[in-house]
Amino acid sequence: MKTLCIDTSSKICAVAILDDNKLLKKIELNNGLTHSESLMPIIKDIFEETNLTLNDIDLLICDIGPGSFTGVRIGISTAKAFADVYNFKTVGISSLEGLAYNIKNDISLLNINVICSLIDAKNENVYYGLFDKNYNMLEELSTCSINELIDKLKKFNTSIALVGDGAIAYRNKLEQSLGQDL
Numbered sequence: 001m002k003t004l005c006i007d008t009s010s011k012i013c014a015v016a017i018l019d020d021n022k023l024l025k026k027i028e029l030n031n032g033l034t035h036s037e038s039l040m041p042i043i044k045d046i047f048e049e050t051n052l053t054l055n056d057i058d059l060l061i062c063d064i065g066p067g068s069f070t071g072v073r074i075g076i077s078t079a080k081a082f083a084d085v086y087n088f089k090t091v092g093i094s095s096l097e098g099l100a101y102n103i104k105n106d107i108s109l110l111n112i113n114v115i116c117s118l119i120d121a122k123n124e125n126v127y128y129g130l131f132d133k134n135y136n137m138l139e140e141l142s143t144c145s146i147n148e149l150i151d152k153l154k155k156f157n158t159s160i161a162l163v164g165d166g167a168i169a170y171r172n173k174l175e176q177s178l179g180q181d182l
Helices: 034-050 068-087 095-103 148-152 165-169 172-177
Strands: 002-007 013-019 022-031 059-063 088-095 113-124 125-132 142-145 160-163
Touching: 002 068, 002 113, 013 034, 013 059, 022 059, 022 148, 034 068, 059 068, 068 088, 088 095, 095 125, 095 172, 113 148, 113 165, 113 172, 125 148, 142 148, 165 172
Parallel strands: 002 059, 059 088, 113 160
Antiparallel strands: 002 013, 013 022, 113 125, 125 142
16 A cells, blocks of 8 residues: 655655555655645655656545644645545544654663653643653643643653654753753
8 A cells, every 4th residue: 555645734844655664755855945835846756756646645644733834734735635636545643643653763772651742832832742652642632831741741750752843942941850861
C-alpha cells in the first residue's frame, strides 16, 4: 500500500511517500515561503523522484494540527481535494502525536517512560501531548501555560523525553524546573 503524507502545521512543509511501512522518499522544505507556494511543487518533485503518480496512492495522511492555522488549512485543503478527485482513503494525524514518534528509534536506548510533545503556542503557552513509551496517550491532547505543564510533568516520577519547538523555546525553564538536561 502506497501512502502520501502531508505535514504543513509548522514552519517546515513536508511530504513523504511510504510503501507499506518503508519510507520511499521524504522532502522537507523550510525556505521562508508560505506553504501555499511550496506544497504543490514539493508534491510534484516527490512524485517525479519516486516515479509514481497520484494514481499509485492508496492512502493519504495529513497533519491536522495543532500548529499554524493557515498551514494546517493549506495541508487539509490539499488533502481533501486529492481525496475528492482520486477517492483516497484519508487519515488525520495530530502534530503532537507525530512529534512523539520522532524518537521512536531512540526511546529504548534512552530509558524513557514518558514522552511529552510540545508546540510553542506563544505567550508562555504550549500545545502538548503526553504519551507512555508505547505511545499510548496519558491524557487528552491539550494546551496550557508552560508553568502549568511543568507542574504536571513534576508529578511523573520517571525520565521524560521532551520533543518539539516548545521544548526548544522553553528549554532553560524546563531544565531548571525538572532537573534534567534536554
